[in-house]
Amino acid sequence: MRPVAPELLVNPGRRHDGSVARSEVRSAQLHRRFPGYAPTRVVDAPALAAELGLASLSVKDESRRLGLPSFKILGASWAVYRLLVDRLGHEPEWRDIDDLRAALAPLGHLTLVAATDGNHGRAVAHMARLLGYESRILVPAGTASARVDAIEGEGASVTVVDGTYDDAVRASAALAADDVLVVSDTSWEGYTEVPRTVIEGYATIFAEIDEQLAAAPEVVVVPMGVGALAAATVQHYASHATIIVVEPLSAACGLHSAAAGRPVAVPGPHDSIMAGLNCGMVSIIAWPAVSAGVDLFVAVDDTAAEQAMRDLATIGVVAGETGAAALAGLRAALAAGAAGAPDLRGRRVLVLCTEGATDPVAYRRIVGEP
Numbered sequence: 001m002r003p004v005a006p007e008l009l010v011n012p013g014r015r016h017d018g019s020v021a022r023s024e025v026r027s028a029q030l031h032r033r034f035p036g037y038a039p040t041r042v043v044d045a046p047a048l049a050a051e052l053g054l055a056s057l058s059v060k061d062e063s064r065r066l067g068l069p070s071f072k073i074l075g076a077s078w079a080v081y082r083l084l085v086d087r088l089g090h091e092p093e094w095r096d097i098d099d100l101r102a103a104l105a106p107l108g109h110l111t112l113v114a115a116t117d118g119n120h121g122r123a124v125a126h127m128a129r130l131l132g133y134e135s136r137i138l139v140p141a142g143t144a145s146a147r148v149d150a151i152e153g154e155g156a157s158v159t160v161v162d163g164t165y166d167d168a169v170r171a172s173a174a175l176a177a178d179d180v181l182v183v184s185d186t187s188w189e190g191y192t193e194v195p196r197t198v199i200e201g202y203a204t205i206f207a208e209i210d211e212q213l214a215a216a217p218e219v220v221v222v223p224m225g226v227g228a229l230a231a232a233t234v235q236h237y238a239s240h241a242t243i244i245v246v247e248p249l250s251a252a253c254g255l256h257s258a259a260a261g262r263p264v265a266v267p268g269p270h271d272s273i274m275a276g277l278n279c280g281m282v283s284i285i286a287w288p289a290v291s292a293g294v295d296l297f298v299a300v301d302d303t304a305a306e307q308a309m310r311d312l313a314t315i316g317v318v319a320g321e322t323g324a325a326a327l328a329g330l331r332a333a334l335a336a337g338a339a340g341a342p343d344l345r346g347r348r349v350l351v352l353c354t355e356g357a358t359d360p361v362a363y364r365r366i367v368g369e370p
């Protein structure tokens with residue numbers, strides 16, 4: 001594979017007028033009661049920081065989160081919980097999952113549905129299993145078999161949609177029924193409440209980081225698919241840090257939307273190995289925060305993601321292709337620069353590694369044995 005130059009866009013819509021309010025973290029009270037909850041680690045990477053000319057480089061390692069290999073369970077669990085509590089009509093008393101399952105019994109039999117590039121759907125299926133529901137997960141054509149197997153391993157029935165992730169989202173929306181609840185991490189006209197709670201769920205990551213880092217980061221770098229994670233990042237950091245989001249060159253819907261000044265669709269095929277970022281359309285409820293709070297959009301090719309996977313392995317972080325994207329984008333931003341781009345050198349930088357080796361065969365080919 002020949003490397004393709006990255007694209008950088010200094011966000012013309014960035015606002016510094018406090019228009020993005022910092023939100024309260026409500027989700028942590030749920031996550032702390034989950035079986036096996038522990039804050040994920042932050043890894044200090046002094047050698048990489050020195051190589052890149054940074055004051056420090058901290059990597060928040062989301063390769064293991066509540067028993068799953070990505071951060072996505074934080075949003076899926078909070079969204080499912082809020083959805084069910086709203087249905088129940090009151091917040092029940094509960095201490096552990098068994099209590100919660102019993103408290104939700106009056107809701108009867110339900111099926112949870114989600115479209116996914118892998119991680120969100122697996123997380124929704126996991127929640128369904130914990131709470132005793134069925135789940136049906138829709139994936140785009142070409143989804144790695146390891147990812148499909150992992151979702152089926154949570155007891156879900158998996159449907160491969162002949163099309164892109166965006167097609168899978170449309171197909172999942174059509175399944176909604178009284179006893180079939182769609183739990184999407186992206187939003188569309190008329191469907192905003194659940195994805196709003198998904199964004200809220202991700203705030204647990206940043207609440208942990210506040211307690212883990214002695215000094216707040218000056219630059220925060222995250223991967224972007226539909227932009228829910230980016231919106232949560234903006235809600236936490238926009239007032240005091242430079243925010244960089246990273247997408248694949250072939251599915252840079254954030255970068256193209258920022259350039260256009262409104263959400264625009266990027267047509268498929270979206271075939272990057274950064275599978276979690278293969279999204280052609282931003283989430284409409286994430287967009288106001290993303291467009292006002294992100295400083296720099298960076299789009300990278302697959303070779304950059306592979307290099308970042310190898311870089312992360314040197315500091316003991318096992319990152320999947322999507323998980324490594326943020327570091328790939330940071331490297332690209334430092335190397336390429338862009339007119340008007342913030343100077344990143346000498347800064348304290350935080351990178352989110354959002355996923356472990358969710359496709360182990362690919363991981364062994366790119367990096368070696370984990």
Ligand SMILES: Cc1ncc(COP(=O)(O)O)c(C=O)c1O
Binds near residue numbers: 185224225228
């Ligand atoms: C591992 C991983 N990182 C990042 C993202 C991007 O998150 P969002 O779609 O909220 O932008 C995804 C989305 O599926 C993902 O699976």
